[in-house]
Amino acid sequence: MTAVRASDPGAIERAWATRTTRPTVRGNGRLMIVAADHPARGALSVGSNATAMNSRTELLDRLRTALANPGVDGVLATADILDDLVLLGALEDKVVFSSMNRGGLAGASFELDDRMTGATAASTAKARMNGAKMLNRVALDDPGTLSMMTATARAVDELAAHGLIAMLEPFLSRREGGKVVNDLSTDAVIKSMHVAQGLGSTSSHTWLKLPVVADMERVMDATTLPTLLLGGDPQEAPEETFASWSRALEIPAVRGLIVGRTLLYPRDGDVAAAVDTAVTMVR
Template structure:
């Protein structure tokens, strides 16, 4: 997809205020519209230092290629919006790609991949006030709970205050919780149903109001039990693309049929598919979410 990167670079250098105007003037839509389901493409991984996809350790390192893949995904029917950190969202806004899209701001990126302080996941990207000021539509946080790491506590507290601020601003906020631990020095998320249920219970109680809280949960075996653990609207996350694509799509389809599931928030699996065909991968996922789309 042809994008004007020269103009983007010139805007960033000579006219940075234009980025704010592009965000303020974009055409907006209701978060819940049409069939009431959402398909969000995610690209907030690089800000955490997570640029690997599958066996490629630097797949997401080239920002221009990432933006081209994002632009292609956003152009496909049934894609409702994008999740990103300010650098990604500002690039997309300056390129004029956010009209009629839901824009989700990623908040806590301080827990860098592989760092000794990874569980102390400070809020180093968007805050609620900035998202309201810039006209974003949704907030997103990650909550990894490691009972053996004291860095979990400030993350929980900061997330509770983010939920408070989101509720006060009437801004939807999605919480992505995991029970996590270090295995051979690497943080690993527990993807059993029991662990996801426990993490959901912990995240659900954060803040002084849950009125604007959504969940962002992994698809695991026993997903029926997971969805019985919350009344909150839930988006499914896609994770990495290490598995068989057909099995992945089939698992999403089954989970999307469960009560409370409102759609998908997926990044690397669709932006960097095994066969390289971004449009085809995005189209398959879009039809799983929005079943009225033509094949």
């Protein structure tokens, strides 16, 4: 991989240009997406292991295992990871979402000023991806929130102009003891949704990426936008996590799952089995 990057960097653009693409929605319309955009924000931990995602080669191996499952529709990641995967041939006939705003580094004093430092609408369109994802943490006492909202609104419009999905991941956030935490109460999630889904001059191509919280029926009643459920960092026992996903997936407005560390770094180390479980629930 490094040899190709050093001797033939144009191979990346050629791989994107010749990749077999697919529409986002096909078949029964349900989606199973794996996520790997955490490292670019400096978020390398999984549970209590602070360095779990340090190894790029290990992450790529885990992603290839997940993407090899025919029930996995695609991947969400930053450009560096997506470029590796396309060179490896792992993105053929897969849905691909780029990650746009990675400026809010985990633990930084400017964490909530989550500016666009990753993909652009233009780069996402050029690579013939399906859309792009943005993190939208709303902290009412941090001016970085306004920068995020302004940048997100612009990106929503730019993606829509290209006919691409804008995947928004909203939270109400605050600092506790110097650390940013997300309010996962039902009403807080609903409020964050209303803020996010109003960004931009059109919502024609906007989707939501939401956490699984209590009373998901009431959460989903707050939007008409297509929604995928996020997995987050696995803190509960796997059985409890999977059970909560299964219940939420029964809600008709939920279109599927977009999960990262829970599937890529399961406690027992069996990526294929964890992915199989998630795929079975989605399908």
